[in-house]
Amino acid sequence: MQALPAPLRPLSYFWVSFRRTWMSTLSTTFLTPLLYLASLGAGLGALVGHGQRLASLGGQDYVSFVAPALLAATAMQVAIAQATYDVWGACNPWSGAYRSMQASPISVGQIMTGHMTWIAARALLACTLFLVVSAAFGTVHSPEALAGLAVGPLTALTFAAPLAAYSVRARHDQPFTVVFRLFMLPLFLFSGTFFPVSQLPVGLRYVAYALPLWHSVELSRSLYAGKFGLLAGLGHLAYLAGVAGIGLVLARRSYRVRLSR
Amino acid sequence: MSTGTRVSARGLRKSFGDFTAVDGIDFEVRAGEVFGFLGPNGAGKSSTMRMVGATSERTGGELSVLGLDPSHDGATIRSRLGVVPQEDNLDLELSVSDNLFVYGRYFGIPRRELRARIVDLLHFARLSERATEKVDNLSGGMKRRLTIARGLVNEPELILLDEPTTGLDPQARHLLWDRLYSLKQSGVTLVLTTHYMDEAEQLCDRLVVMDKGHIIAAGSPRELVDRYATKEVVELRFPAGEARRALEEVDGLARRVEALADRVFLYTDDGDETAEEVAHSGLRPTSTLVRRASLEDVFMTLTGRQLDD
Structure with missing residues (x-):
């Protein structure tokens, strides 16, 4: 075994710690999105259009509409x-x-x-697990969804990098609950995750377009459905990469x- | 590289905003010696250590560590240093050997090599039986020994120890001193900070006394005592607040006198004789103690204060 290159050496710490605690992280990174998928996707999905494809959802059934969004949201939460x-x-x-x-x-x-590399890796792991499960729900309609896995680490960096810039200098940890309640939760609910942003009033729609998670969701959704559009796709990628950068x-x-x- | 200078500083300064922690100090650490920074809390010892350890950028002056400039060759310097910080920054959730393993990986030591070194380090730190235990369960002395063992994982040429025995009980301190002494025997250069004068006397070949960012004296422990203190000290104890009044009475009985709130120190070459004169003077201290002068007295002489104030 060769010596690790210096930039990767911090990973040994995170890896050894993770080996001890991975069981307890399963609930947040895996179980939560799975429950959402089961209740909103399969449960609510049976009501929304009776499980039929809907034009308002881009020609897919509700569970297929929600699943790729949950993948992006999982990366954000991690x-x-x-x-x-x-x-x-x-x-x-x-x-x-x-x-x-x-x-x-x-x-x-x-x-x-x-x-940051470690956080991206954790997001990749969580998204991989989620992809497997969501495939079992019959929501994956294209092999392009595999490329959707890259949305995970990119989304993770988009959120992790600016937040880490703040956290590393924070004196107390109380403000973090504000981050979760006033930042993460609205993002989770209004980024086109559970309904198309076209349902929003025009003003709010443009707000949604500015949200990083919306770009992740759109990207992930297009890949799950096998409808990746080059121009829109590159736009989303550029936006996410820009914020991450x-x-x-x-x-x-x-x-x-x-x-x- | 068994001879020569390991660290040299000239006019070294460190400021944090308006506050100057280290105010232009000069010192030189020679290969194979134990070099100490003695001084009270806030004297600038830890700031100096962090600059030598290439983790804190100096504000001014010159600094050379292992012949390199920390501003340019920080990573190279750190790869050849062993650092034992004031706070044991071990991971409490990980096991004893995992702490060593992870730290060794930071230095890029290959796994197989690292496993072999960990066996030796655990033996050195007298922690072989605790290898798989969570660090959280160790005593203070064990944690400190583990921190020291961890600092040795990269087989450093120079070891920096910041307050190595602060907070340890006497038995744990002596075991630690013993381990440090065996390191010195193996030819490693040690630099340590302490506010315990007995630690400085026990361990240091040479030391500098620091106060408020300045070096106020330098030499071997013996030299310093000879230069700044007398051979013996008579210590008179009084009820709190009365010592200063007694000071006038004993003036002239010794070469020099100093007073704290509850004690008067008489610096003299013959302690017994001076103690007798005090007894004849009619002064009634609650207790009288004759002892040899120590580094504590050096600090007292130089600053008029006690070291661990």
Whole structure:
């Protein structure tokens, strides 16, 4: 076994920790979206159009409409949980994870990219599990859905990077509950996840277009259905990558301020 | 590289905004020695250590660690350093050996090699029987020994220990000193900070005394005591608040006198004789103690305060 390259070395910490705790993470990353899929998709889906394909849902049945959105939302949830409590914890004395990495040849920038890589990997894992289950619900209509897995890590970075920039400098963890209630929940509900944004009043519709999760949802949905449109797809990708990129720049700066004292 | 200088600093400074933690210090650490920073909390010791450890950027001055500049070669320097921070930043949820394993991986040590080193390190730290135990269950002394063992995982040439025995009971301290002494015997250079004068006396070949960001004295423990204190000290204890008044009475009985709230120190070459003179003077302290002068007295002489104030 060769020595790990420096940028990947932080992963050994997250991996060893994860090996201990993966059981308890199953509920948030796997069970929750599964329950949504079962209740909203199969349950509510039986009412909405009686399980028939609907033109208003882009010509698909309700469960097929919801499933790809839940994949994107799962990636978002994984990312937000990790980029708040886990990042905040890792730079505090009682965890010491970042501080001990700092004493090694790993640089502050690599600590940041290492943690972001880990979050992206966790999102990929969660989305893979979800894809398998949603396929069992008969919601996957195209092999393109496999490419939809890439939506997971990209969505994760879009949310994790800017949030980590904030969390690493946060003194307390109370504001994180605000992030969950006032930021994550509305995003989850109004990004075209459970109904098409065309149902929204015109003004709000444009707000939805600006939400990163909407772009993830649209991307994921087009891939599940095998209707990936190049122009729209690239647009969504560019938007997500743009937010992630800005987030990474901000995170790099925050990590340096917090850890290089 | 068994001879020469391991760390050298000239005019080294560190400020945080308006506050200057380290205010232009000069020092040199030679290969194979135990070098100490002695001083009270807030003297600038830890800030100095973090700059030497290449995790905190200096504000000014020159600094060379293992012949390299921390501003440019931080990663290389860190790969050759062992760092034992003031707070045990171990992962409490992981086992003893997993803590060593993860840390070793930060240095890019291959798995197989690392497994072999962990066996040796656990033996060194007297933790072989605890290898699979969660760190949370260890005593303070064990955690500290594990932190030290972890700092050795990359076989460092230079080890930085920030307050290595703070918060440990006497027995744990002595075991730790013993481990540090065996490291010194193996030829590693040690730099440590402490606010315990007995620790500095026990371990350090040379040390600097720091106060408020400055180095106020430098030398071996013996040299410092000889230079700044007398051979013996007579310590008179009084009810709190009365010592300062007694100060006037004993003035002239010793080469130098100092007072805290509840104690008066008389610096003299013959403690018994001075104690007798005090008894004849009619002063009635609650207790009288004659002892050899220590680094504590050096600090007292230099600053008029006690080390662990």
